[in-house]
Amino acid sequence: MEEKIKKTDAEWKAELTPEQYRVLREKGTERAFTGKYNIHKEKGMYVCAGCNSPLFSSDTKFDSGCGWPSFYEAIDTEKIKEVRDISFGMIRTEIICAKCDGHLGHVFDDGPKPTGLRYCVNSLSIDFKKSS
Numbered sequence: 001m002e003e004k005i006k007k008t009d010a011e012w013k014a015e016l017t018p019e020q021y022r023v024l025r026e027k028g029t030e031r032a033f034t035g036k037y038n039i040h041k042e043k044g045m046y047v048c049a050g051c052n053s054p055l056f057s058s059d060t061k062f063d064s065g066c067g068w069p070s071f072y073e074a075i076d077t078e079k080i081k082e083v084r085d086i087s088f089g090m091i092r093t094e095i096i097c098a099k100c101d102g103h104l105g106h107v108f109d110d111g112p113k114p115t116g117l118r119y120c121v122n123s124l125s126i127d128f129k130k131s132s
Contacts, residue, residue, distance in 0.1 A: 005051050005100040016050065023124040024050050024102035027087075027094070032067025035123025040069065044130040046121075050102035055079055055126065056119065064111070064118055069126070071119040072111045080119075082107065095119060 007015075012025050022028035037046070046056040046069070056071040064070035074080045078098060085094040085106065095104045104125045111118035 003099075007100075012050070017124075020049055020124050023122045024100075027103040028122075029105075030068075030122050030124050035068060037069040037121075037123040037126060037128065038067060039063070040128065042128065042130055044128055045075075046071075046126045046128055048097040048100060048102055048104070049125055049127045050097060051100040052127070053079055053097055053099040055097070055104070056121070058131075062112055064120070066118075066120055068105060069121045069123055070111070071121065072113075072115045072117055074119060080104070095121070097125075 009025070013021055016024060019030070023030060043058045045054050045058070047054050054075050057075055060071045060073040062070055062072060081096050081098045083094045083096060085092045092106045095107050096102060097104060102125060105119065105121040108118045108120060109116055
């Protein structure tokens, strides 16, 4: 297992944009259909915007129509932690980066085969590394 990244709020605020801080550290959500990776189609790797940990491959990205980047599989289940989320009167499964505890989004069981999962991720929570 990778070593955890621990930073103060001041350190996170200095490294992230205010919008990224709101999503990654305060569990915010960007508005649907506004994120830069929602309809992004390049080949490569999506990494955590807080710590660069590899999270999703473009090969598992699909258009779910929900307004956020969606993936049917993580690169490695050890890279993402699942946490029960009962906010806003709903019961959901939050996904966070296992390395820095940054909020990524939620996972649902309405995705395509082969996994049946839909990792619904905020564009502000991820960066993209293009394949060479």
